[in-house]
Amino acid sequence: MNATAVLYKTKRWTFTAIKYVLVIAFCVIMAFPFFWMVSNALKTNDEIWAVPPVLWSADPSWSNFIEAWNAAPFGLYMFNSVFTATSIVVIQLINSSMISYALTHMRFPPGRFILVMIIVTYMLPVSATYLSGYVILSRMGLLDTYAGLIISNSVTIFGIFLLRQAFLQVPKEMVEAAKVDGCGHWRILWYIMVPLTRSTLIVMGLLSFIAMYNNYFWPMLITKNPKLQLVSAGLRSFFIEGGAYGLKWPLIMAASTFTILPLVILFLIAQKWLIKGVNSAQSINK
Amino acid sequence: MNWRKKLGEPQAYLYCLPALVPYTIFWLAPMGYVMYLSFMEWDFINPVKEFVGIENYVKLFQDQKFYKALRVSLLFALGNVIPCLAGGLLLALLLHSRIKGLAIYRTLIFLPWVTPMVAVSIVWAWIFEPRVGLANAVLEFFGFAGLEWTHSSKTALLAVLIVTVWKGLGWTMVFYLVALQNIPEHLYEAAMLEGANKFQQLIKITLPLVSPTTFFLFLITTIDSVQAYDQINVLTQGGPAGATRTLLYLYYESAFQRFEVGEASSVAVVMIVILAIISSLSMYVSRRRIHYV
Numbered sequence: 001m002n003a004t005a006v007l008y009k010t011k012r013w014t015f016t017a018i019k020y021v022l023v024i025a026f027c028v029i030m031a032f033p034f035f036w037m038v039s040n041a042l043k044t045n046d047e048i049w050a051v052p053p054v055l056w057s058a059d060p061s062w063s064n065f066i067e068a069w070n071a072a073p074f075g076l077y078m079f080n081s082v083f084t085a086t087s088i089v090v091i092q093l094i095n096s097s098m099i100s101y102a103l104t105h106m107r108f109p110p111g112r113f114i115l116v117m118i119i120v121t122y123m124l125p126v127s128a129t130y131l132s133g134y135v136i137l138s139r140m141g142l143l144d145t146y147a148g149l150i151i152s153n154s155v156t157i158f159g160i161f162l163l164r165q166a167f168l169q170v171p172k173e174m175v176e177a178a179k180v181d182g183c184g185h186w187r188i189l190w191y192i193m194v195p196l197t198r199s200t201l202i203v204m205g206l207l208s209f210i211a212m213y214n215n216y217f218w219p220m221l222i223t224k225n226p227k228l229q230l231v232s233a234g235l236r237s238f239f240i241e242g243g244a245y246g247l248k249w250p251l252i253m254a255a256s257t258f259t260i261l262p263l264v265i266l267f268l269i270a271q272k273w274l275i276k277g278v279n280s281a282q283s284i285n286k
Numbered sequence: 287m288n289w290r291k292k293l294g295e296p297q298a299y300l301y302c303l304p305a306l307v308p309y310t311i312f313w314l315a316p317m318g319y320v321m322y323l324s325f326m327e328w329d330f331i332n333p334v335k336e337f338v339g340i341e342n343y344v345k346l347f348q349d350q351k352f353y354k355a356l357r358v359s360l361l362f363a364l365g366n367v368i369p370c371l372a373g374g375l376l377l378a379l380l381l382h383s384r385i386k387g388l389a390i391y392r393t394l395i396f397l398p399w400v401t402p403m404v405a406v407s408i409v410w411a412w413i414f415e416p417r418v419g420l421a422n423a424v425l426e427f428f429g430f431a432g433l434e435w436t437h438s439s440k441t442a443l444l445a446v447l448i449v450t451v452w453k454g455l456g457w458t459m460v461f462y463l464v465a466l467q468n469i470p471e472h473l474y475e476a477a478m479l480e481g482a483n484k485f486q487q488l489i490k491i492t493l494p495l496v497s498p499t500t501f502f503l504f505l506i507t508t509i510d511s512v513q514a515y516d517q518i519n520v521l522t523q524g525g526p527a528g529a530t531r532t533l534l535y536l537y538y539e540s541a542f543q544r545f546e547v548g549e550a551s552s553v554a555v556v557m558i559v560i561l562a563i564i565s566s567l568s569m570y571v572s573r574r575r576i577h578y579v
Contacts, residue, residue, distance in 0.1 A: 107295050109291075129320055155312065
């Protein structure tokens, strides 16, 4: 081997090493807060105030999880989150499919205008409307109700984009052929479009579910009844009230852990879909 | 006959209704209504709203608090968008270049995005604890002095930004990863034949070809930055001394803590106008400068 080849090899090897070090360092930084959350959930009250911090408890107190679970109605909060998020996702899947079908495969010139209007509002901050939205919802008598939580979140503009993009990929000829065979729009939508765009629908449902399970600001504004709180709001009250602020950190960390857990599991199961879905989401701006 | 053609199939309207009705009630109507309310003085309760013309805006534009919030919002947006885009692209480039264990890295980096902002902000609040928190332990380990983090107006915004970027990075990375995969390999082969080095390839091929993604992510991340609420609410509640009070947080405080509906509405309208300007500007730029494959 001559000198240049050796030099080249060393150089490449160095690059690879730097690459791995960087990537692994990044991963550690990204994942460490989660490790820290679990580790601190298991600490005793002495360990948690230790300087320098204890990495892992000498005597992990798993009972912290039970104590935290019983300290506030977390079961109810999680039910509220899962129930409203699921209802919202189902409604969104149906109404987004319908409007996307009208926008892509029906003879519907005003659809163009509707699309532009939707795109424009997507680029505006929806939270700026929470104040007036709150007034409107209260006029409808829907404050502090599941119905209010569900209906006010029942449209996803991002989802409509995503689906419209997927529906556009379905060949017009296929729809025409179905029409010739005597299929109405309703059957075409549910028996041709939906099965063909299944993966986009799954992604859209997942993204919506995650967003709605995690939702905090708007649900907090429109529900004052503690029995209707979603997990984020429930966790935050637990954090502030109950004398927990700064005192019972292990319990707070334990509560955060089981709040996050369902999403982590969902994500691990569904991640291949999510990442696939990004591909279609990209084309929104085209 | 002609107008019937223009109106399209009657059935199409039925198909639009289930989405358009809630859209109108919870997006369009509130947009219009908040503009109307910005000319009123009201406290949610009084049956009569008093028309005050542009007074709310006049007061707002004379208020130091407003300019401070505007500055905080701008800093927050820059401090979120730039690291998220640059970091996301860097990570995607690293992961794209034939690396073992890609799926594991991708999962770990994307994980924060999935989790609830409130829960992870609480975890970070503990990490930022000045006396026994992890952040200061790490700083002191490397020989730096510990910071006050969320307790000092100098570092509070930085703390909130760290959480925001940490959570958002995986999202931009995944988008960039897909964009990189879509670049045809033969472009790089051609460039190599012509003697372009890696850096030139990055500047001349990769960056222009991922520019649609950059544009898309810029827009999404900017919109998200303007609307950041959860992490501010948990970590600092706009403080200390307004150091993390963004326009959105100012709007929240005046609407739901001080019940100044008119004042809050005028802040909301300002936010809408600012985002409308940013969006249309970036659309305009993208039309002229973005390369699609």
